[in-house]
Amino acid sequence: MSKPIFRLGIIVNPFAGIGGALALKGSDGAKIREQALAMGAEKKANEKMAKALSILDALSGQFEIFTASGDMGETVCASLGLPYTIVYSPPSTQTEGEDSERAAKALIDAEVDLLLFAGGDGTARNICHVVGDTIPVLGVPAGCKIHSGVYCVSPAAAGQVVSQMIAGELVSEMEAEVRDIDEDAFRRGKVIAKPYGEMRVPAELSYIQAVKMGGREDEALVLDDIAAYVSEIMEEEPETYFVMGSGSTVAAIMEYLNIDNTLLGVDVIKNGQLIASDVTAAQLIELTRLKPCKAVVTVIGGQGHIFGRGNQQLSPAFIRQLNKSNLVVVATKQKLQALEGKPLRLDTGDADLDLELAGAFTIITGYKDKVLYNGV
Known part of the structure; x- marks a missing residue:
């Protein structure tokens, strides 16, 4: 048959x-x-x-x-x-x-x-x-x-x-x-x-995403530690444009800096000042072209994505302009542990770029505390 x-x-x-x-x-x-x-x-x-x-x-x-x-x-x-x-x-x-x-x-x-x-x-x-x-x-x-x-x-x-x-x-x-x-x-x-x-x-769980997780316990102290460390990085680079991605962890950094934040958008700051708020993909490229620039992004809880989920303004063109060395990835260890060994997901919308970015990422998990975690 x-x-x-x-x-x-x-x-x-x-x-x-x-x-x-x-x-x-x-x-x-x-x-x-x-x-x-x-x-x-x-x-x-x-x-x-x-x-x-x-x-x-x-x-x-x-x-x-x-x-x-x-x-x-x-x-x-x-x-x-x-x-x-x-x-x-x-x-x-x-x-x-x-x-x-x-x-x-x-x-x-x-x-x-x-x-x-x-x-x-x-x-x-x-x-x-x-x-x-x-x-x-x-x-x-x-x-x-x-x-x-x-x-x-x-x-x-x-x-x-x-x-x-x-x-x-x-x-x-x-x-x-x-x-x-x-x-x-x-x-x-x-x-x-x-x-x-x-x-x-x-139910091929390595391919199916988890429902997005919200915080289930108070991590305020950990977030303050992360924010304090990122703040020091910014102080050391006053001429650098810092593109702040969406998400609650990035929002905690903005709150620490006492800068208005677009929780579900992308903002740009320089030398402790808000330069642009809730920018589009095109505006972001134009604003940062030929300027020293870093992007602060976080890991989406339960899924492991750092691109392609609520931050499409960070387009493939912008990420190529930026390059991997200027990505500042922040996340609590609890959020990483919740991935249960699954890799970070790179869904930029450009398969070639995903391959270029794949490999180990340094993730800030506290004050001068970092871990290495693979992305695919």
Whole structure:
């Protein structure tokens, strides 16, 4: 008896993540999308889905694809020369969350073995609303907000998991939480995250991200130690522009310095003064070009990402301009221990750059206290 053909469903939210590099704190809502596109935002979701699907080349003939028309899936399949069947066509090129839901319903009716989707937490919510626990799903991270546990750590990781399933390898399954935040509160510097349900995902834990962790104990003293050490570094380099990435650990440094902070954005300081607040990717490159510059970034708790999660303003172009030696990575040891040996994740959006950055990182974990930790 021949092996059955694996039925792979694909949905792309083509507008996922377009607000990230422009410091818009999300992409939900027609007005935000229109604003982002007017500002010159690039749609990257299909590019990220392509990175996942390109890994399936060696399995040609062992799977068939069911998807939506246009940029919701057809475009990326056609670009890679993958045969596909269209099961849903959106009424407009300006797709909405309802289109993701209708496409998901069509894929359930097509009896796919796995629904692979590219988007952010808003897309995960749409998929969850329709799918629930009916079929396995897997997310390709492409949005500004990636708090949900249904996403792989990178597009390539998603492709690897799918390839294992197509090849018939034993892949466990788990329930993963879908979470999303209030974007309006997000833009005001507040993280109000809520659970919206669970979906079934293949449980290859080295590839699937954990739900973002908040602090579970008072680490104020440790954060003060980290802040004091980074402050000394800054004092020693008064002409250096320090780009302050997002996250609570970086926020603690800004509080220590008594400088207004954009918790969920990127700020620039020099010689103890705020130079620019909540900058876009383009503004950051222009502001720091040909100037001495360092970037202070932290590790996202539970996931291990230092790029690609809430700090898309730190674009590949900026990081190349900066280079690895000028990255100041800060994290508490508790946060690193919570990774349970998993490496730091480098999801800059540029695979070649990820390879260049891979390897050991020096991480500041206290006052003149550092550890080495690998990144991939």
